[in-house]
Amino acid sequence: GDSVTQTEGLVTLTEGLPVMLNCTYQSTYSPFLFWYVQHLNEAPKLLLKSFTDNKRPEHQGFHATLHKSSSSFHLQKSSAQLSDSALYYCALVASSGSWQLIFGSGTQLTVMP
Amino acid sequence: DAGVTQTPRHEVAEKGQTIILKCEPVSGHNDLFWYRQTKIQGLELLSYFRSKSLMEDGGAFKDRFKAEMLNSSFSTLKIQPTEPKDSAVYLCASSLVPGREEYSAETLYFGSGTRLTVL
Numbered sequence: 001g002d003s004v005t006q007t008e009g010l011v012t013l014t015e016g017l018p019v020m021l022n023c024t025y026q027s028t029y030s031p032f033l034f035w036y037v038q039h040l041n042e043a044p045k046l047l048l049k050s051f052t053d054n055k056r057p058e059h060q061g062f063h064a065t066l067h068k069s070s071s072s073f074h075l076q077k078s079s080a081q082l083s084d085s086a087l088y089y090c091a092l093v094a095s096s097g098s099w100q101l102i103f104g105s106g107t108q109l110t111v112m113p
Numbered sequence: 114d115a116g117v118t119q120t121p122r123h124e125v126a127e128k129g130q131t132i133i134l135k136c137e138p139v140s141g142h143n144d145l146f147w148y149r150q151t152k153i154q155g156l157e158l159l160s161y162f163r164s165k166s167l168m169e170d171g172g173a174f175k176d177r178f179k180a181e182m183l184n185s186s187f188s189t190l191k192i193q194p195t196e197p198k199d200s201a202v203y204l205c206a207s208s209l210v211p212g213r214e215e216y217s218a219e220t221l222y223f224g225s226g227t228r229l230t231v232l
Contacts, residue, residue, distance in 0.1 A: 036221075043117075043204070043223040044156075089156065100146065100169060101221060105155040 002027050004092045006104035014112050019077040021107045023064075023090030026071065032093040033073040034101065035064060039086045047075075047088070080111045115140065117224035119205050125230045131193040134227045137186055138207030142222070147171075147180050147190050150202040150226070159190065159203075195231045202226040 003026045011021060025031055031050070038044040048057040050066045050073060057064060062077045073090060087108050091101040118137040126132045138145050147159040160180035161169035171178060177196075182188040192199055206223045 034221075043225045044206075045223065046220045049220070100144075100158065100161050103156040 002092055002094050002102050004090050004102055004104035006088075006090055006107050008107045009105065010108045010110070012110045012112065013080055015082055016079050019062075019075070019080045019084065019109065021075040021088050021090075021109065023073045023075065023104060024071050025073065025090075025092050027092055028095035031066070031068070031071075031073075033064075033066060034091040034093075035062070035073075035075050036089040036091060036103075037086050038089070044087075044089060080109075082111050082113060085109055085111045117205055117207055117222050119203075119224035119227050121227060122225065123228050123230075125232065126195045127232055128197060129194045130231075131191065132195055132229065134190040134192075134203050134205075134229075136188045136190070136205030136224060138188070138205070139222050140186065142207035142209055143185075144208045145182060145188050146206045146208075146221070147188070148204040148206065149174075150204055156204070162188065192229075195229075197231045200229055200231050202228050 005024045007022050033050045035047040036044045037047045047062060048059045048064060050057060062075055064073050064075045066073050075088060087106050089106045090104040094100050094102055117139055120135045124132055143164050145162045149157045149159055159171040159174050159178055162182045165182045165185060177192055179191045190203060204223050204226045206221045208221045
C-alpha cells in the first residue's frame with residue numbers, strides 16, 4: 001500500500017546552516033508528492049509540490065527533487081532562517097484514485113540563533 | 114478570500130460527553146477532510162467527503178466518530194462518547210476535485226483546527 005516515511009521526528013540546527021528533511025515513499029503508481037508546513041498555532045499550508053515534468057519545485061528558498069529511483073522527495077534549503085522553525089509534513093497522493101493525501105509523521109525543525 | 118473556518122477553536126469536555134465540531138470549507142471546494150493531529154501519530158484521516166458523499170470513514174475511528182456533510186458549505190464531526198485519549202487538535206481541510214489529467218492534484222487548504230481536551 002501507499003505510505004510516507006519521515007525518519008526524523010526532530011531536527012535542530014543553527015541559523016545559516018543547510019537544511020535537509022528526509023522523505024521516502026511507497027506508491028503503487030506514479031507518485032505526486034507535497035510538503036506542508038505548520039508554524040506554531042497555525043494551520044498547515046502547502047509549501048511545495050512535485051511536478052509531472054520533473055521540474056524542481058521551489059518556494060521560500062526551499063526546494064525538493066523527486067527521485068523515483070530512490071523513492072525520495074527530500075526537502076532542502078541552503079541556509080536556515082529562524083522563521084523556518086516549524087513542523088514539516090511530507091505527503092503523497094493515494095494511488096487508489098480518491099486523491100486523498102497520505103501524510104508522513106512529520107518533522108519538527110527548530111532553528112537556533 | 115475566506116479560507117476554511119472551524120469552530121470552536123477550543124473545546125473542553127468531560128469523559129462521556131458528546132461534542133460536535135464544525136467546519137465550513139472554502140467556497141466551491143468539492144472535497145472535505147477531517148484529520149486528527151497529535152504529536153505521536155501526526156495527521157490521521159478521520160473522514161473524507163467528495164461532493165457531500167462519504168468516501169472514507171476512517172476505519173478505526175468509526176465507532177465513536179461520525180462526520181456529516183449536510184450541504185456543500187458545512188460539515189460536522191461528532192464524537193460520542195468522548196474519552197481522554199481523544200484529546201487532540203482536529204483539523205478540517207478542503208480542496209477542489211482535481212482535473213481529469215492523470216497527474217494533477219489540488220492543494221489542500223486547512224482550517225486552524227479545534228483543540229479538544231477531554232478530562
